[in-house]
Amino acid sequence: MRFVSFRPATSVLxxxxxxxxxxxxxxxxxxxxxxxxxxxxxxxxxxxxxxxSTRESxxxxxxxxxxxxAFGRKQLNGKWVFDLDTITGELAESYDVSPDGLKLTFxxxxxxxxxxxxxxxxxxxxxxxxxxxxxxxxxxxxxxTGSLTSADQFKVIDPLTIEVTLPKxxxxxxxxxxxxxxxxxxxxxxxxxxxADDPWATAWLKEHTAGSGAYVVETFKPGEQVIxxxxxxxxxxxxxxxxxxxxxxxxxxxxxxxxxxLVERGDADLVVDLQASxxxxxxxKGKLKVVSTPQYxxxxxxxxxxQMPPFDNVNxxxxxxxxxxxxxxxxxxxxxxxxxxxxATWPDGKPLNGIYPFQQPVKLDLDKAREYLKAAGLPExxxxxxxxxxxxxxxxxxxxxxxxxxxxxxxxxxxxxxLPDAQMSTQINEKKLPFYTEGIVAWLPSTDYFYRNFYTGNxxxxxxxxNNPDLAAIAQEARFEPDKAKYEEAGRKLNAMHADLMxxxxxxxxxxxxxxxxxxxxxxxxxxxxxxxxxxxxx
Amino acid sequence: xxxxxxxTLLRAGRRLLSSLPALFGVLVFTFLLMRVLPGDPxxxxxxxxxxxxxxxxxxxxxxxxxxxxxxxxxxxxxDIGHGNLGRSMMTGQPVLKDLRERLPASLxxxxxxxxxxxxxxxxxxxxxxxxxGSIVDHGVRLFCALGVCVPTFVSGLLLIYVFYYLLxxxxxxxxxxxxFTSLPPQRTGFLSIDFLLAGDVEGWWAxxxxxxxxxxxxxxxxxxxxxxxxxxxxxxxxxxxxxRTARSVGLSWHKVVVTYxxxxxxxxxxxxAGIVFSTMLGANVLVEKVFSWPGVASYALDALLSSDYAPxxxxxxxxxxxxxxxxxxxxICYGIADPRVSIE
Numbered sequence: 001m002r003f004v005s006f007r008p009a010t011s012v013l014x015x016x017x018x019x020x021x022x023x024x025x026x027x028x029x030x031x032x033x034x035x036x037x038x039x040x041x042x043x044x045x046x047x048x049x050x051x052x053s054t055r056e057s058x059x060x061x062x063x064x065x066x067x068x069x070a071f072g073r074k075q076l077n078g079k080w081v082f083d084l085d086t087i088t089g090e091l092a093e094s095y096d097v098s099p100d101g102l103k104l105t106f107x108x109x110x111x112x113x114x115x116x117x118x119x120x121x122x123x124x125x126x127x128x129x130x131x132x133x134x135x136x137x138x139x140x141x142x143x144x145t146g147s148l149t150s151a152d153q154f155k156v157i158d159p160l161t162i163e164v165t166l167p168k169x170x171x172x173x174x175x176x177x178x179x180x181x182x183x184x185x186x187x188x189x190x191x192x193x194x195x196a197d198d199p200w201a202t203a204w205l206k207e208h209t210a211g212s213g214a215y216v217v218e219t220f221k222p223g224e225q226v227i228x229x230x231x232x233x234x235x236x237x238x239x240x241x242x243x244x245x246x247x248x249x250x251x252x253x254x255x256x257x258x259x260x261x262l263v264e265r266g267d268a269d270l271v272v273d274l275q276a277s278x279x280x281x282x283x284x285k286g287k288l289k290v291v292s293t294p295q296y297x298x299x300x301x302x303x304x305x306x307q308m309p310p311f312d313n314v315n316x317x318x319x320x321x322x323x324x325x326x327x328x329x330x331x332x333x334x335x336x337x338x339x340x341x342x343x344a345t346w347p348d349g350k351p352l353n354g355i356y357p358f359q360q361p362v363k364l365d366l367d368k369a370r371e372y373l374k375a376a377g378l379p380e381x382x383x384x385x386x387x388x389x390x391x392x393x394x395x396x397x398x399x400x401x402x403x404x405x406x407x408x409x410x411x412x413x414x415x416x417x418x419l420p421d422a423q424m425s426t427q428i429n430e431k432k433l434p435f436y437t438e439g440i441v442a443w444l445p446s447t448d449y450f451y452r453n454f455y456t457g458n459x460x461x462x463x464x465x466x467n468n469p470d471l472a473a474i475a476q477e478a479r480f481e482p483d484k485a486k487y488e489e490a491g492r493k494l495n496a497m498h499a500d501l502m503x504x505x506x507x508x509x510x511x512x513x514x515x516x517x518x519x520x521x522x523x524x525x526x527x528x529x530x531x532x533x534x535x536x537x538x539x
Numbered sequence: 540x541x542x543x544x545x546x547t548l549l550r551a552g553r554r555l556l557s558s559l560p561a562l563f564g565v566l567v568f569t570f571l572l573m574r575v576l577p578g579d580p581x582x583x584x585x586x587x588x589x590x591x592x593x594x595x596x597x598x599x600x601x602x603x604x605x606x607x608x609x610x611x612x613x614x615x616x617x618d619i620g621h622g623n624l625g626r627s628m629m630t631g632q633p634v635l636k637d638l639r640e641r642l643p644a645s646l647x648x649x650x651x652x653x654x655x656x657x658x659x660x661x662x663x664x665x666x667x668x669x670x671x672g673s674i675v676d677h678g679v680r681l682f683c684a685l686g687v688c689v690p691t692f693v694s695g696l697l698l699i700y701v702f703y704y705l706l707x708x709x710x711x712x713x714x715x716x717x718x719f720t721s722l723p724p725q726r727t728g729f730l731s732i733d734f735l736l737a738g739d740v741e742g743w744w745a746x747x748x749x750x751x752x753x754x755x756x757x758x759x760x761x762x763x764x765x766x767x768x769x770x771x772x773x774x775x776x777x778x779x780x781x782x783r784t785a786r787s788v789g790l791s792w793h794k795v796v797v798t799y800x801x802x803x804x805x806x807x808x809x810x811x812a813g814i815v816f817s818t819m820l821g822a823n824v825l826v827e828k829v830f831s832w833p834g835v836a837s838y839a840l841d842a843l844l845s846s847d848y849a850p851x852x853x854x855x856x857x858x859x860x861x862x863x864x865x866x867x868x869x870x871i872c873y874g875i876a877d878p879r880v881s882i883e
Contacts, residue, residue, distance in 0.1 A: 036718065045631045051598045052584035052628045136597050206631055222630035223637070224714065224833050253713050253831045257696060261704050267711040390844070422583035422846035429582045429595070459592070460582075 101169025354491020381411025643728025664769025
């Protein structure tokens with residue numbers, strides 16, 4: 001009661017304060033509350049499901065749409081990274097996995113609203129998941145890896161409950177729902193823009209959003225920039241609060257040197273994908289915050305085509321593995337910025353654990369390499385080509401020169417071949433390259449996933465074209481192995497086979513270097529290797 | 540005068556008509572060239588973490604690559620006839636829309652650069668020609684050599700380093716306008732004009748500031764040919780009979796140099812300027828990259844690198860048409876500078 005008398009005074013004060021804020025220079029205000037994020041590539045679609053969509057589009061969709069669940073985060077060597085093993089609710093308030101692992105039940109938040117104000121219902125969730133597995137879009141192939149293949153698997157129980165049924169207890173079903181593609185779309189809005197030949201409104205959603213995400217698209221200039229406005233009603237963030245930044249500007253700046261200048265001058269707040277040399281000098285100056293996280297779901301390889309002579313001979317592959325100048329390559333290509341995957345010592349010759357990728361027990365040893373070449377019946381060496389794509393030339397070019405020099409010492413003559421990106425992907429797809437370097441990223445980095453996708457089958461990602469029935473069988477079985485110890489054992493077996501067969505050579509996991517203004521906080525390394533704008537805030 | 544104008548128009552019309560077969564040839568040639576290039580765009584665009592055979596096939600279908608080449612060509616030509624240049628896989632937009640949005644940016648940059656280059660080159664050339672062999676002549680030669688031997692992306696990065704990074708005088712080198720400035724209603728697509736039409740002087744100045752560095756780095760590169768041509772043709776003109784006559788009858792220095800010598804010497808400069816303009820429009824890709832300028836050249840380069848057929852074909856068609864147009868304008872300028880040219 002006592003405070004009643006103060007009310008008029010406080011309201012006058014408040015009104016004055018409001019007036020002051022309103023008339024204060026708005027420029028400074030918006031600048032502090034705006035995140036300007038510059039990146040090399042561009043957002044080319046607002047629906048990440050469209051074939052050909054870029055990483056920037058993936059990141060954008062994380063903020064404009066919600067998913068049922070999201071990855072948690074954890075600390076890795078003092079840096080925040082996404083955590084594959086912690087799945088938290090996003091639109092789902094809670095979820096249950098049945099004891100046999102065949103039923104996932106999601107209960108939606110009662111207060112979740114789409115950006116147009118209508119509530120998020122189980123119907124919308126079903127429509128969105130149906131779209132993901134039915135429409136000819138990218139989500140289809142992704143959800144397949146989690147045994148989600150048909151619309152019959154999604155059932156509406158009541159307006160706030162949805163049930164997902166699995167044919168087998170698949171460990172990757174739940175994490176799959178946290179990836180980019182299964183975003184929840186406002187089905188009424190989308191349906192009103194569908195056409196007879198486009199029942200899933202793919203054309204419309206490419207240029208419009210109908211989500212419940214933390215940010216609303218204000219302007220979208222494909223290839224140039226996207227400006228986002230905060231959705232004030234969104235409360236799925238930490239502590240049930242809206243995202244920190246009022247506006248986010250996602251801008252394409254193709255020249256890496258310019259991106260470095262921008263962040264150093266304070267005109268940009270956050271940059272990823274800088275050149276290693278620029279990051280090093282920015283770090284040395286100490287004015288900015290540099291967060292370098294090894295991309296623990298990405299790997300750079302030297303691949304050999306296991307079906308093509310002479311690389312079909314395991315001793316040739318082993319020879320190469322002992323003839324690569326790992327340390328020099330690591331320094332020349334990445335300035336040592338990353339996590340090496342070479343030079344391990346295995347005390348009893350057995351893998352230390354069942355986690356892939358692992359540090360391989362190989363290092364530069366030319367005598368050993370010569371021995372293996374002799375065992376392969378090629379003591380004089382041979383000639384081959386080493387290919388890389390133009391898009392990666394800043395790291396691959398110095399690497400290729402070192403490979404050529406070092407292999408030359410054991411009689412292997414290497415011709416370096418620099419291919420335009422589209423040509424390189426075509427040749428890889430057609431399995432025509434004998435010896436090359438490439439990288440991969442897995443959104444759901446679990447051991448069986450890596451081995452199934454990158455070491456089996458006749459598809460493009462099987463870079464080494466390895467065809468080993470034993471390996472394929474173990475990887476396939478491990479997928480549905482509920483027992484942790486048995487799974488670990490399968491992983492060890494696979495890793496031991498990898499070290500022995502040496503289908504391709506893992507080199508390293510490059511760092512993701514995020515350079516930001518000192519005031520920016522909360523940056524987290526995400527599975528899509530871009531910035532989730534909801535993570536960051538300003539001090 | 541009216542007969543002169545009519546003759547010019549007639550000539551222009553005839554020129555346009557006679558360039559149609561050439562344009563058609565360019566169309567077919569680029570189309571075939573893109574198909575002959577190694578690299579399958581469908582594979583490239585299906586590079587997501589899980590893109591398999593099915594995705595590749597789907598993209599191929601979407602791009603119309605599943606049909607035989609002659610059939611593709613027929614479809615392509617009929618599309619062009621309907622004013623449809625196809626869809627870009629990179630931006631996801633129709634190519635026509637992309638080009639329409641980006642062409643003004645490139646044109647504005649190139650026009651400004653050409654203007655700067657001409658303003659600098661013509662006086663330099665004239666000065667050099669008036670005193671051949673002197674210190675001034677050598678100075679001009681040195682300046683031109685420097686300009687032409689430093690590639691545009693080097694001068695661009697240098698200018699950014701000095702004027703943006705070190706001195707902080709220039710705005711940040713990203714795009715046509717500061718991201719925090721609101722755009723004027725689009726009329727011509729040329730920001731410097733649209734801002735003036737909207738009466739927004741502050742915005743106009745912001746757009747101009749953004750334009751200066753890229754335009755200067757492009758201009759530096761083309762000052763040399765323009766100045767050299769000006770000098771050479773000025774020398775010929777100054778040594779000719781009519782200048783000697785003009786001098787001997789005691790006309791003023793100004794009248795002799797500007798009206799008699801320069802007016803006659805300017806013809807080759809116009810020709811070169813026309814050629815320089817067309818090449819600049821395509822060749823400023825590096826400047827566009829360095830300054831994140833949303834122009835057509837960087838767009839075409841990105842498309843080429845990713846084997847995105849439609850934008851590359853659209854770009855080549857656009858360039859060919861522009862080349863025809865520029866030649867026409869050069870012809871008309873000829874007629875104005877030297878009326879004798881119009882007589883056939």
